[in-house]
Amino acid sequence: MRSLTTTCCIAGGGPAGMMLGLLLARAGVPVVVLEKHADFLRDFRGDTIHPSTLELMHELGLLDEFLALPHQKTYQLNALFGERRMRIADFSRLPVRAPYVAFMPQWDFLDFLARHARRYPHFELSMQAEVEELLIEQGKVRGVRATTPSGALTVQADLIIAADGRSSRVAARAGLVVEALGAPMDVLWFRLSRAAGDPEEPMGRFSAGNIFLMINRTGHWQCGYVIPKGALAGVQAAGLPAFRAQVARYAPFAAARVDEIASWDAVKLLSVAVDRLRSWHRPGLLAIGDAAHAMSPIGGVGINLAIQDAVACANRLAAPLRAGVVTDADLAAVQARRAWPTVATQRLQLIMQQRVVRAVLAGGEEFAPPLAVRVLNAVPLLQGLTARLIGIGVRPEHVGSAVP
Numbered sequence: 001m002r003s004l005t006t007t008c009c010i011a012g013g014g015p016a017g018m019m020l021g022l023l024l025a026r027a028g029v030p031v032v033v034l035e036k037h038a039d040f041l042r043d044f045r046g047d048t049i050h051p052s053t054l055e056l057m058h059e060l061g062l063l064d065e066f067l068a069l070p071h072q073k074t075y076q077l078n079a080l081f082g083e084r085r086m087r088i089a090d091f092s093r094l095p096v097r098a099p100y101v102a103f104m105p106q107w108d109f110l111d112f113l114a115r116h117a118r119r120y121p122h123f124e125l126s127m128q129a130e131v132e133e134l135l136i137e138q139g140k141v142r143g144v145r146a147t148t149p150s151g152a153l154t155v156q157a158d159l160i161i162a163a164d165g166r167s168s169r170v171a172a173r174a175g176l177v178v179e180a181l182g183a184p185m186d187v188l189w190f191r192l193s194r195a196a197g198d199p200e201e202p203m204g205r206f207s208a209g210n211i212f213l214m215i216n217r218t219g220h221w222q223c224g225y226v227i228p229k230g231a232l233a234g235v236q237a238a239g240l241p242a243f244r245a246q247v248a249r250y251a252p253f254a255a256a257r258v259d260e261i262a263s264w265d266a267v268k269l270l271s272v273a274v275d276r277l278r279s280w281h282r283p284g285l286l287a288i289g290d291a292a293h294a295m296s297p298i299g300g301v302g303i304n305l306a307i308q309d310a311v312a313c314a315n316r317l318a319a320p321l322r323a324g325v326v327t328d329a330d331l332a333a334v335q336a337r338r339a340w341p342t343v344a345t346q347r348l349q350l351i352m353q354q355r356v357v358r359a360v361l362a363g364g365e366e367f368a369p370p371l372a373v374r375v376l377n378a379v380p381l382l383q384g385l386t387a388r389l390i391g392i393g394v395r396p397e398h399v400g401s402a403v404p
Contacts, residue, residue: 001152006032006124007321009144009157011131011170013040015106016289016306017163018113019056023314023399025123026060029321032155033123034146036130036164040107040114047103047215047222048300051091051391053307054098059399063097066112071104072200072216076383077390079204081369086377089387101391103202103215106303129153131164134173134285141174141284159317159326160285163310166273168291176277176287181346183272183296184358185211186232188225190267192247192254194218205250206360206369212250221254223247224270224297228361232269240264272296274346274353280339281331288313288334293342296349298357299390305345311397312337318400341394348389 008024010017013035021033049071057063077089091100117123128149135143135156143156162170171178194216203214211226225247227235235243240261248255261267276293280286289306296302313334320326356370369377376382 001154002148002150003154003156004032004124005156006030007157007324008032008159008161008317009034009155010161010163011144012162012164012168012289012291013037013110013114013125013127014163014165014289014306015109015113015303016291016310017161018110018117019307020161020163020288020310020313021123021125022060022113022117022120023310024318024321025117025120027314027318027322027400028122029318030122031124032157033117033125034129034131034144034153034155035125035127038128040110047106047217048303049102049104049109050301050304050393051094051096051098051100052393052396053304054102055096055396056307056311056399058097060116062112062116067098067102069104069108069112070218071102072202072218073100073102074201075100077101077387078201079206079373081206081373082208084369086369086373087383088373088376089390090380090383091387091391093384094387094391096392099391101300103217105217126153131170131173134160134170136284139283141282144170158284158324159321161313162285162287162291163289163306164291166275166290166294168287170285171277171287171291174282174285174287176279176282178275179278181274181276181350182353183274184229184353185226185361186229186272187213187270187297188227188232188235188267189270190223190225190261192221192223192251192257192260194220195254195257198253203251206356207250209361210246210250211357211360212247214251221251223251225267226357226361229272236264243267270297274349276342276346280335281328283328286313286317286331286334288338292335292338293346295346296353298349298352301345301349301390301393304393305342308341308393308395308397309334309338311399315397315400337395344394345389 213224288309
């Protein structure tokens with residue numbers, strides 16, 4: 001068994017974990033990030049890098065280098081409701097240096113964060129290290145035990161961060177209680193190849209009973225077929241040809257390519273959940289990002305809220321971690337800082353789920369855009385408001401200074 005001792009151990013190398021690892025190492029805090037996979041190459045992760053995150057890249061002095069990576073810019077958020085094109089948000093007037101959403105494969109984003117974190121001597125990233133147990137002494141979390149290809153790994157630390165995503169194993173092991181808020185839909189994700197002449201911008205199509213999404217990943221489309229919660233069995237029972245026919249209907253320019261969906265194995269289910277922990281912490285442990293609050297895919301804000309958590313966490317905890325004294329009050333302060341943005345965003349998502357998503361999925365033959373969408377499309381001022389809520393969010397965080 002291999003053993004490590006550090007100041008902060010982060011379980012999970014997703015957006016929250018990698019951003020926090022970078023920020024803590026930059027602030028002079030020894031940090032170990034444990035990521036259970038061998039690399040960051042996984043399909044069907046969120047690819048939206050919002051203006052709030054791009055602003056953080058600027059504050060770190062990394063924006064120009066970051067934007068040199070392959071990406072697509074989206075200045076407005078539009079969708080088709082039936083055959084009507086509706087504008088939902090206009091990011092172009094936001095008071096930020098990059099007033100758009102950048103669509104970038106998440107593995108490129110995570111590789112970028114890891115590369116810059118490794119510049120600091122206090123940073124260590126251990127891949128293929130999956131946390132299995134918490135080490136608890138006298139009621140306080142003192143470390144973790146992880147499995148690796150070379151055997152067990154024990155990491156002792158002053159603070160453990162649960163950043164291992166929705167249905168967090170680490171948060172569950174810590175006994176943190178989840179409050180489920182509900183979601184009316186699931187999403188079926190799959191790929192279709194791109195061809196010359198295809199649209200460039202992401203697409204969303206809403207019609208009676210169905211929502212269909214397409215994200216441009218340069219070499220292929222990442223497609224999302226939204227279904228009512230628990231309806232997968234019915235979709236599969238109708239057969240793969242019927243599913244392909246529906247896809248061809250919603251993406252007619254790709255109709256000749258739907259046979260690329262060779263089997264149901266090529267279609268992955270994302271079970272949508274909206275939930276949050278009642279308490280994000282216990283002595284020696286704090287949960288952030290999706291481990292603390294699973295978000296609906298509406299607006300693609302989950303990644304960016306997770307990153308905001310990481311920034312708030314680094315700003316509040318870097319000094320106590322350097323001093324070797326992190327109290328329950330410090331951990332509670334991080335939750336207090338981020339709880340209101342989380343609750344406010346989830347409430348907006350729940351409203352959209354009820355008034356738009358549920359209405360569309362239950363739509364009859366006489367389909368019309370929901371009233372909320374028609375109002376947004378008609379009032380440019382409101383499009384700016386939705387752009388701010390989606391692109392910047394509630395209580396955006398800013399990168400603090402490095403080591404004083």
